[in-house]
Amino acid sequence: xxxxxxxxxxxxxxxxxxxxxxxxxVVPESGRGWCRTRVNDGGRLYSEIYGEVSSVSVNPIEKxxxxxxxxxxxxxxxxxxxxxxxxxxxxxxxxxxxTIGPSGTTYMAPEEAVSxxxxxxxxxxxxxxxxxxxxxxxxxxxxxxxxxxGLRTNYVTNGFMTEEALGMIAPFLDVYRVDIKGFSEAAxxxxxxxxxxRGILETARKAKELGMHVEVVTNVTPGINDDERELRxxxxxxxxALGPGxxxxxxxxxxxxxxxxxxxxxxxxxxxxxxxxxxxxxxxxYLGNVPGHPGENTWCHACGELLIxxxxxxxxxxRIRGSRCPKCGTAIPGEF
Numbered sequence: 001x002x003x004x005x006x007x008x009x010x011x012x013x014x015x016x017x018x019x020x021x022x023x024x025x026v027v028p029e030s031g032r033g034w035c036r037t038r039v040n041d042g043g044r045l046y047s048e049i050y051g052e053v054s055s056v057s058v059n060p061i062e063k064x065x066x067x068x069x070x071x072x073x074x075x076x077x078x079x080x081x082x083x084x085x086x087x088x089x090x091x092x093x094x095x096x097x098x099t100i101g102p103s104g105t106t107y108m109a110p111e112e113a114v115s116x117x118x119x120x121x122x123x124x125x126x127x128x129x130x131x132x133x134x135x136x137x138x139x140x141x142x143x144x145x146x147x148x149x150g151l152r153t154n155y156v157t158n159g160f161m162t163e164e165a166l167g168m169i170a171p172f173l174d175v176y177r178v179d180i181k182g183f184s185e186a187a188x189x190x191x192x193x194x195x196x197x198r199g200i201l202e203t204a205r206k207a208k209e210l211g212m213h214v215e216v217v218t219n220v221t222p223g224i225n226d227d228e229r230e231l232r233x234x235x236x237x238x239x240x241a242l243g244p245g246x247x248x249x250x251x252x253x254x255x256x257x258x259x260x261x262x263x264x265x266x267x268x269x270x271x272x273x274x275x276x277x278x279x280x281x282x283x284x285x286y287l288g289n290v291p292g293h294p295g296e297n298t299w300c301h302a303c304g305e306l307l308i309x310x311x312x313x314x315x316x317x318x319r320i321r322g323s324r325c326p327k328c329g330t331a332i333p334g335e336f
Contacts, residue, residue, distance in 0.1 A: 001049075001051045001052065001107055002046045002047065003050035003137050004044055004045070004046055004137075005019075005020065005038060005045040005137065006020075006136060006140065006165075007020055007162070007164055008020075008045040010043060011026065014029040014040070014042070014043035015028050015040070015043075016040050016043065016044070016045045018033050018045060019164050019165070020038070020134070020165055021035070021084045021133050021134070021160050021161055021162060021165075022161070022162055022194075022196075022199045022203075023035075023194075025038075027039075027040040027045065029042065032100075034084060035084045035131075035134050036082060036098070036100055037049045037081070037082040037134050047135075047137050049082060049103075049105070049134065050135075050137055050138045051107045051108055051110070051138050052103060052105035053079070053105055053107070053108045054079050054080055054095045054103065054105045054129065055077070055078065055079035055092075055095065055129040056076070056077070056078050056108070057077050058076055058122055059074065059075060059077045059126070059313075060075075060313045060314075061073050061074075061075055061123075061126075062313040062314075062315070063077075063313050064126060064128065064154065064156050065215070065249050065251075065288055066154070066177050066213075066215050066247075067215065067247050067249075067284070067298060067308070067334075068247050068284070068298075068333060068335070068336075069174075069175050069213050069215075069334055069335050070336065071318055073122075073123035073124075074120070074121065074122050075117075075122050075125065076113065076116055076117035076120055076126070077129070078113060078125065078126070078129070079092070079095060079127070079129025080095070080105065080129075080130055080134070080135045080138075081095045081098035081105060081130060082095075082096070082099075082131070083096040083134065083158075084133065084134060084160055085131065085158055085191075085192035085193060085194070086193045087181075088190075088257060088259050089221065089256045089257055089258065089259035089260075089262075091254075091256055092129050092130060093256075095129060095130050096129075096130045096131070110138065110142040110145050111145065113125060113142050113146075114142065114151065117146065117151055122151070123152050124152030124153050124174065125142060125143070125151060125153055126154040126155075126156060126175075127139045127142075127154070127155055127156065128156035129156075131157060131158055131160075132156065132157055133155075133157060133160065136169070140172070143173055144172045146172070152174045152175070153173050153175070154176075154177060155173060155177065156177045157176065157177070157178055158178070158179050158181070158200070159178040159179060159200040159201075159203050159204050160192075160194065160199070160200055161203060163202075163206060166206055167206075170207070170210040170212070173207075173212055174212060175214075175215075176204070176208075176213070176214045176215075177215050177217065178200070178203075178204045178214065178217070179216075179217050179218070179219070180200070180201070180204070180217070180218055180234050180238075181197075181218065181219070182218075182224070182225035182234075183197075183225075183230045183233030183234045183237065184197075184225075185197065187224055187225040187230060190224050191224060191225070201237060204216070204242065205241045208241075208242050208246075213335065214242055214246055215248075215249065216234075216238055216242070216246060216248050216249065217248075217251055218231070218234055218248070218249070218250050218251070218273075219252075219253050220250050220251065220252070220253060220265045220269060220270060220273060221253040221259070221265070222262050222263055222265060222269075223262065231273050231276050231277075232276050234248070235276055235277040235280035235281075235282055235285075236280045236281075238277075239280055239282055243333075244281050244283050245283050245284065245301070245334075246282070246284075247284040247286060247334075248277050248282055248284070248286070249286045249287075249288045250270050250273040250274060250277070250285065250286070250287060250288065251287070251288030252264060252270060252287070252289035252290055253265045270290065271287070274286075274295055283301035283333070284298065284301065284333075291312040292311055292312075296310040296311070297309050297310055298310075298320075298332075300327065300328060300330055300332065301332075302330035303325060303327055303330065305319075305325055305326070305327040305328065307325060307326075307332065320332055320336045
């Protein structure tokens with residue numbers, strides 16, 4: 001379904017500038033933005049994917065991954081098509097790398113999405129699978145309706161949205177799960193076809209400032225973002241900009257698509273990254289895509305007590321009581 005964009009500026013001679021993501025595409029009449037999901041028709045910018053759903057499922061929040069916001073809760077998870085990155089190892093490339101043509105999507109109105117979440121007994125709605133920023137008009141309408149119906153809301157995002165878009169949806173967005181893919185222009189250029197990653201960091205910092213629960217994921221990719229300078233740079237930035245209690249997930253890369261020639265991330269490297277994160281002052285550093293590893297578990301940062309035992313997406317035990325450690329009484333960051 002087509003809907004006029006919420007954020008764009010009209011320039012001269014029918015040209016418009018998109019205000020949804022940090023590419024800020026300047027689009028001539030009949031042209032499309034870099035993501036290919038927005039078109040200039042007669043000097044007006046339109047999204048062509050409003051309500052177009054490619055993927056729908058009910059998943060535990062641990063799959064996002066989010067570990068410090070109602071562990072074990074289930075969420076209606078929705079995705080569309082397109083992305084403002086072109087990650088060469090994308091696991092959802094068939095929808096994320098969509099450009100123009102048949103999309104295989106089905107229209108789902110915001111009211112239907114909220115109704116599905118309620119009927120499924122979900123805690124909330126998560127926009128994921130592809131970049132939710134491109135779906136901004138739909139996610140905004142859905143988030144506002146979801147909050148009015150008592151549901152929680154979550155973006156799983158690459159963080160390349162504008163400050164204006166973030167500010168607009170912020171009153172209706174509870175959880176901002178952001179990828180920080182590296183800590184250099186070189187890493188971001190190889191992974192996402194962008195160089196200026198500082199805007200991503202600033203948007204994440206702003207999300208925290210606006211009261212959202214923020215968790216960070218870094219998919220550690222051999223030869224791209226796996227050196228110590230990159231990893232310590234991310235960890236120290238999280239500590240300083242988001243706070244030491246912000247969870248950092250260092251996840252295992254699996255060869256796929258254009259990066260199919262690379263090896264999986266050695267588990268030993270993820271373990272070293274976890275140590276680096278803690279040395280930089282982070283309280284909660286998790287390993288991802290390594291089922292059964294103790295690095296999936298939550299331990300009290302004050303006394304070391306085991307609080308949550310996980311097995312991939314399953315909560316085996318949760319001993320947190322009233323958001324506090326049952327042994328020493330320390331408050332654990334997040335909502336439990």
